Amino acid sequence: MGDPMRIRATMTGDVVDVKVLISHEMETGQRKDASGSLIPAHFITKVTAQHNGKAVLEADWGQSISKNPVLGFRFKGAAAGDKISISWVDNMQDSRTDEAVIS
Amino acid sequence: MRDRREFLQDVGRGGLLAALLSSGVLSASQAWAAERNQAAADAKTVDEALRALGATAPTVSEAIKLVTPEIAENGAVVPVSVTSEIPGTEAIALLIEKNPFPLVATTRILDGTEPYISSRVKMQETSKIIVLVRAKTGFFVTSKEVKVTLGGCGG
Numbered sequence: 001m002g003d004p005m006r007i008r009a010t011m012t013g014d015v016v017d018v019k020v021l022i023s024h025e026m027e028t029g030q031r032k033d034a035s036g037s038l039i040p041a042h043f044i045t046k047v048t049a050q051h052n053g054k055a056v057l058e059a060d061w062g063q064s065i066s067k068n069p070v071l072g073f074r075f076k077g078a079a080a081g082d083k084i085s086i087s088w089v090d091n092m093q094d095s096r097t098d099e100a101v102i103s
Numbered sequence: 104m105r106d107r108r109e110f111l112q113d114v115g116r117g118g119l120l121a122a123l124l125s126s127g128v129l130s131a132s133q134a135w136a137a138e139r140n141q142a143a144a145d146a147k148t149v150d151e152a153l154r155a156l157g158a159t160a161p162t163v164s165e166a167i168k169l170v171t172p173e174i175a176e177n178g179a180v181v182p183v184s185v186t187s188e189i190p191g192t193e194a195i196a197l198l199i200e201k202n203p204f205p206l207v208a209t210t211r212i213l214d215g216t217e218p219y220i221s222s223r224v225k226m227q228e229t230s231k232i233i234v235l236v237r238a239k240t241g242f243f244v245t246s247k248e249v250k251v252t253l254g255g256c257g258g
Binding site for chain 2: 015026028030045046054055056057058059060061062063064065066067069070071072073074075076077
């Protein structure tokens with residue numbers, strides 16, 4: 001769903017700094033459309049990241065995360081040239097996984 | 104302790120977490136570490152959310168660094184970053200006091216992952232942003248008020 005995530009993963013010393021931009025409406029379920037009906041909630045509920053088959057991030061999200069979320073996190077144990085993958089699932093069972101190379 | 108067959112039926116019905124909780128194997132506080140804590144996500148007040156997260160009397164701590172703007176021009180995109188300097192940080196939860204559903208996000212800090220998270224959040228109105236840290240030694244909390252000129256929940 002949506003555009004690919006934009007992932008930037010860079011080494012600073014022995015820490016990988018990851019910044020992700022996700023394309024998602026993050027609809028709260030509180031907004032009303034022009035006819036006054038509630039627009040159904042549609043938001044990412046879980047985000048995970050993996051490096052070399054190991055989970056490096058697990059987050060549960062709610063509808064208060066902004067539309068087109070940005071996410072920043074950091075972890076150790078990786079090197080430039082390694083791949084990381086980021087996945088999300090939303091409350092309507094849409095999901096997406098994107099990969100990036102650590103630079 | 105339920106017998107194996109009943110346990111497996113519970114798994115089929117409600118998922119592994121529900122089965123483990125009802126069989127007494129998994130305690131409520133361990134619910135942070137497994138599946139989504141829906142009760143905390145559905146909580147309509149900070150107190151309700153903290154209770155659902157198992158944090159009844161968190162200690163106020165200056166070792167949680169919460170960076171937010173003092174004034175957010177646009178409540179739809181308020182940047183927040185959190186670094187926990189509490190040793191043995193296991194999870195970080197972000198709450199916005201006056202949002203309809205205060206629990207914003209819960210991040211489990213895995214082995215090798217820094218106790219740091221940054222994101223952008225929606226704020227309905229001027230409100231306290233609260234960070235709850237679950238560490239080996241207990242629960243810790245800090246908060247900051249962020250003034251919002253244009254509310255961002257669209258409700």
